[in-house]
Amino acid sequence: MTIVHGPRSCAHIFASSMDLVEMKRADRSTLASSRLRCTDMDDSVSVFGGLDLLRDRILDEINSGRRYIFVVTACVSGIIGDNVPDLVEAIGREHPEVFIRAVMADGNILGEWDKGYVASAEELLTLVDDRVRPENGYVNLIGERYFYRQERDMSEAAELFEMFGLEVNCHLMYRTSVDDIRNFRRADLTAIVEVDKVSMALAAMVENRLDIRVERDLIPTGIRSFERFAERIGEITGDPGPAIEVAAKVRNEYDRSMSLYRRRTAGKRVIVISKFTEDIDWLLELLADLGMDVLKVGIGVKHIWAQEVKVSAYRDDYRFQKDYELEDLRRDLDELAPDAVVSDSGNLYLEECRCLIYSRPGPGVRGTLAHARRLYDLMVLPEVPGWRCIE
Amino acid sequence: MNRTALDGFAAALLAVESFTDGHAVLHGPGGCRNYNSFTSSQCFPRKERRDNERFYGKYFFGNRRLPCTYVDEYDYINGTKEKLMDSIPIICDSFPGEFCVFVQSPGVALIGDNITDCIAKAGYSNRAAAVNESLISQPFAPSYDHTVLTVLKWMHPARRKARKGTVNILGLPITANDWSVALEEFRGHLESMGLEVISAPGAGCSSEELRASVEAEFNVVIQREYCRHTADYYRDEYGIECIECDQGAPVGFDALESWIDRIAEATGADPEKPREKIMDAKRRAFRILSSTVYLKSPKYRRFSVVSESSVALPLTRWLFSYLFMMPAAAVCTKGSDQEYRGRLSGFLEGIDCPDAMDRDPDGAETSYLFADGQYAALAEATGLCDKGIDIGLPSLLRVNFLSRPIFGIHGAMYLLDEIFRRA
Structure with missing residues (x-):
């Protein structure tokens, strides 16, 4: 249960985003949006403050039987200076049977997206039961954020470990239950799913608070890292035989697909754009396997929140350009005349040329192969979809 | 929920x-x-x-x-x-x-x-x-009204002499499903009665039309919640009388007929042409309903409505009397008109379903849920109802190429389509 301490607009925007996720996923088991409540702040808070509203809302939820409550602040409560942490702590003392925490995510001066995410995880980790002992064959995954993807993407990480006979113990924090968090220590292997600033912060937190080692570079994307992953799993389980067998089977299927797709893709010239990260080796490897010629790799202008944590191993093999802007793309489209652009974000020039807008595939090889198939299709499609062709 | x-x-x-x-x-x-x-x-x-x-x-x-x-x-x-x-x-x-x-x-x-x-x-x-x-x-609707009024006051059109036989359409928000199609239908009905529609403030109105709106003889109302104060302002500042229908918004054939009749009565215009169009649509619905095999008849099945009272009232009445569906829950959302709400409550009491008023659809036996697209989709996905029917915003995943308004003849046909398809 989450209580948004703010006006109804904020809660509505949060709830609607969750609605979208849930409708896309068509998952009948959870309905996070209906577990979101709001203090419905109005004008009176600028005179009286909002703490009375919040206290009433929290007590309503406690009285209706809620036992796990997060209070998330919106910018209004930050501006009027409500002391939410003290109130939440006081209510927590009055109701020791209830787990209640405040996440200061108002975004005025503190609490950007990543900070709110990490702060929520930090509070959740206080639930971990220290009496639980590690068992063989269980894995914790940290930092999955497949917000707008479908259920099958979510299962990729779990399937990856199932191939090797391992089971996911806890997804921190992605559709996790309180029980999963409590039993966090059951896993004997903990890994971050994507190497980014937020995941790294979670990893550090898990290591510092729980003294659990976190693998930072284990989860693979694409065939080569999958093969390294299989090797590591063999080492971890102490039985490399089966792991080698699994890897060989996956490699075999991958090679078969590549030889089919290369019929259309081989020799085609592409520009790659990655606005947010240089961690795209999976893509460069895929394009190489498809026999495509990468003319240039444009890396977007850096944002503070997208701090680079991993650089490409192929820096010296391709023409990388940092701070790649729209004007650069316009010029490159004219001068290099690529067959296609492969980009992680749309923009106005890409609407006029043959392009694949990709998102980073899930763990393993399946998502990478799906991109290969799209590139294969793209080569026979017209440059611009008919619906865009209007006067 | x-x-x-x-x-x-x-x-x-x-x-x-x-x-x-x-x-x-x-x-x-x-x-x-x-x-x-x-x-x-x-x-x-x-x-x-x-x-x-x-x-x-x-x-x-x-x-x-x-x-x-x-x-x-x-x-x-x-x-x-x-x-x-x-x-x-x-x-x-x-x-x-x-x-x-x-x-x-x-x-x-x-x-x-x-x-x-x-x-x-x-x-x-x-x-x-x-x-x-x-x-x-x-609440949403009164704030929408307030903002349309703010624009009107800011423009403050100079008074003009009223032109006989002219109207403005008020209270149709752009959040209504395919509002522009509904507006065109209403414009067609009114013009076929010999009335000229000058503007529709709040629904695709230009500033030029807004300035011209003050010479209208009447304002006609679709949803009162979206125009109460704007209509008052037109009356007090420009002497334009407002025509409202006691059945609520023109949702379903019955309320649409009442809406047309009320306008005819107030303006002295002849309602025959739009009434004939409505009758044509009713005949078409009759032919389809009487010659179709459908797996589950909506007759006797329970429905819930979550909307403003100006829509909840006519929709509930129509589903009950036209299709013999039984109300399980009727929730008037915040900002609803209190008069229509009272009428809805009276209607439910009159058919011995008083418990349906304000009941949470989540606890009610509901085959059909008429609500905003988001709620309708989630309720259907989670098994709260057999079929969720989108009658308004928010509806983030809605993509309609064919028009599906809820008002007018188009709206009645859309509602029937939704009720009978894949029910």
């Missing part, structure tokens, strides 16, 4: 966006922009080719809808005047010949800067206005 509805802040933005040459400007942080600019595009799509290039600059960043002042921590500490003075000319000059209305986010409303003063200082008073009141957590 607990649902968090759209509120007055979103209503203000959408009401401004309802004007064909009006543009809502969000004076607030970027976090408020994405969702609201999406809903505004969804309600009233205006995208044109090359928009991204045209609106690439500051305060737009490639998106023409809801340019935003992106208030940040510096502004929270030092006030937002500096940002307003910089943004007003840039934003207003991006829409030559059109007008902008600045709407402040709930957080920025607490800073208390007077936007109207800044607009005046920047010399843009004739091209920009502001909703200075904070509408945070206010």
Whole structure:
């Protein structure tokens, strides 16, 4: 249960985003949006403050039987200076049977997206039961954020470990239950799913608070890292035989697909754009396997929140350009005349040329192969979809 | 199921966006922009080719809808005047010949800067206005009404002599499903009665039409919640009488007929032509219903309605009397008209279903749930109802190529389609 301490607009925007996720996923088991409540702040808070509203809302939820409550602040409560942490702590003392925490995510001066995410995880980790002992064959995954993807993407990480006979113990924090968090220590292997600033912060937190080692570079994307992953799993389980067998089977299927797709893709010239990260080796490897010629790799202008944590191993093999802007793309489209652009974000020039807008595939090889198939299709499609062709 | 509805802040933005040459400007942080600019595009799509290039600059960043002042921590500490003075000319000059209305986010409303003063200082008073009141957590419909009225007052059209046989259509929000199709249908009905529709403030009205609206002889109302104060203002300031139907909005054949009759009675126009069109539609529905094999008849099945009372009343009555469906729950959302709410309650008592009033559909036996698209989809996905039927916003995943309004003849046919298809 989450209580948004703010006006109804904020809660509505949060709830609607969750609605979208849930409708896309068509998952009948959870309905996070209906577990979101709001203090419905109005004008009176600028005179009286909002703490009375919040206290009433929290007590309503406690009285209706809620036992796990997060209070998330919106910018209004930050501006009027409500002391939410003290109130939440006081209510927590009055109701020791209830787990209640405040996440200061108002975004005025503190609490950007990543900070709110990490702060929520930090509070959740206080639930971990220290009496639980590690068992063989269980894995914790940290930092999955497949917000707008479908259920099958979510299962990729779990399937990856199932191939090797391992089971996911806890997804921190992605559709996790309180029980999963409590039993966090059951896993004997903990890994971050994507190497980014937020995941790294979670990893550090898990290591510092729980003294659990976190693998930072284990989860693979694409065939080569999958093969390294299989090797590591063999080492971890102490039985490399089966792991080698699994890897060989996956490699075999991958090679078969590549030889089919290369019929259309081989020799085609592409520009790659990655606005947010240089961690795209999976893509460069895929394009190489498809026999495509990468003319240039444009890396977007850096944002503070997208701090680079991993650089490409192929820096010296391709023409990388940092701070790649729209004007650069316009010029490159004219001068290099690529067959296609492969980009992680749309923009106005890409609407006029043959392009694949990709998102980073899930763990393993399946998502990478799906991109290969799209590139294969793209080569026979017209440059611009008919619906865009209007006067 | 607990649902968090759209509120007055979103209503203000959408009401401004309802004007064909009006543009809502969000004076607030970027976090408020994405969702609201999406809903505004969804309600009233205006995208044109090359928009991204045209609106690439500051305060737009490639998106023409809801340019935003992106208030940040510096502004929270030092006030937002500096940002307003910089943004007003840039934003207003991006829409030559059109007008902008600045709407402040709930957080920025607490800073208390007077936007109207800044607009005046920047010399843009004739091209920009502001909703200075904070509408945070206010109900959606009255805030929509308030904002349309704010624009009308700001333009303050000069009084004109009333033209006989002319009307304005009030109370049709752009959040209504396919409002433009409903509007065209109403315009057609009224014109076939010999009445001229001058404007529809709140539903695709231009500033020129708004200025001309004051010469109308009557205002006719679709949903009272969306125009109560605007209608009062027209009456008090310009002497324009308002025609309302005691059955509520024209949802379903019965309420549509009453709406036409009420207008005919008040204006002296002849209702025969629209009545004949409605009868044609009823005949078509009769032929289809009497010669179709359907797996499950809606007869005796339970339905729930969650909407404003001006829609809940006629819809509930119609489903009951036209299809013999039984009401399980009827929830009038915040900001509903109290008179219609009372009538709905009286109707439910009259058919011995008083418990349906205000009942949460989540505990009621519900085959069909008529609610905003979001709620309808989630309720269907989670098995709360057999079929969720989208009768309004929010409906983020809605993509309609065929028109599906809920009002008028089109609306009745849409509702029948939804009830009988894949039920």
